[in-house]
Amino acid sequence: MSRDEKRNYLELDRIIFIGRTYEEYVMMFRLDSWDLQNKKILDCPAGACSFTARANELGIDVTACDIAYTHPSDDLKKKGLEDISYAMNGLSKAKHKYIWEYFRDVEHLKENRIEALTECVEDMKTNNNRYVPTNLPSLPFRDKTFDVTLSAHFLFMYSDRLDFTFHLNTIKELMRVTKEEIRIFPLVDLEGKRYTYLDEVIEFLTEAGSVVTEVKSDYEFHANAHSMLVIKV
Template sequence: MSLAEKKLGIDRVVFIGRTFEEYRAMFNLNEKYLKGKKVLDCASGACSFTAHALQQGTEATSCDIAYKFTAEELEKKGSLDLIHTMNQMQHVQEQYVWKYFSSIDDLTEHRKRALKDCIAHMKKNPEAYQYGALPNLPFQKNEFDLTLCANFLFMYSDRLDYTFHLEALKELIRVTKEEVRLFPLTNLSGKISTYLRQLLEEIAPLVKGTEIADVPYEFQKGANQMLKIYV
């Protein structure tokens, strides 16, 4: 059992996801850049990035701790998690920027669509959804051109400690040969993770460089930057 499984069991993982369009905004991606690349989405949850990227000429793979369960089990869990999450959103609306999404109803429709597209694609293409848990991924060194990590590292700094973040970053770097992108850099409270500065110092000898870049997406207040790691 990995460190992630010990610290973040499946019963504590909310299986909801973001749409392909959100990924493009969160990571400032375009079709020309993605076309022909081999891309890993980790930890991908119920996101529909892989489903749509594959249709547009990107060799995409999703990886998540949740994928040891069947698509049918995840579909049921995702539907229940979505109801619970949207109910909770009613109490914390002031923590979010309502521009990309016009309302909670609009947000709900996006999350439903991501889940629907992810599950439908998973049922037809199970090989694109690999079970794995950071910091030990089932992939070869330099297997992917680009690795994306959304709404996991930094966000859960209260549950996953500094050592986990460092080992997870090293693993994402190991499986990537060009670039790793992480979004956001904030924790659940909307503050820049206290781990960020030290992590950048520790991974510096392992990579060609790093960059903190603004992105055209902000839902949680203050979460409008990504980390780019040039491998």
């Protein structure tokens, strides 16, 4: 299948509502909370991550967006718990594809995923304005609304179902709403292979005037998923 024959949009029933913890975000994106204190941050797509909830508790202005946020928080928690259970069952059969350093074992991983999900949906109940529903590659924000945008475990990973055009249009949209910098993690697909068209993406961004670098992350769980793309808009 060619890159342009794949779907160019994301359907709700094809997503898994699972997220990472604040601590994972700090490591994967090499974040310094002090540097973020006076920034407006976008997490896109954020899924069931606890980054927005915990960051705002620390005085960091973070907005999360995701297609899933059109649904009530209680429904999302139920779906999230089901998705975590499903994912853990599958992961138990493929443990060799993962680096077991940050997480001790599957049960420890499951505890972290439930922690992230719980913090996310509880924050949604009291601070719903932080969680904006969106259907990529379109974003409901004005130009240059955010200083920094973070995008984890979505772009590049699902290249088997989201084509090159979708990736490029989504990155263009992230650039539209971002003033300073975009960080995308990781740079591999679900098989742990470098995204096939990453060089084409970098070439496009460079020609558009951005400064693009591949930066080693402090986090690796999925084998070979240890680098992020830093785009200076």
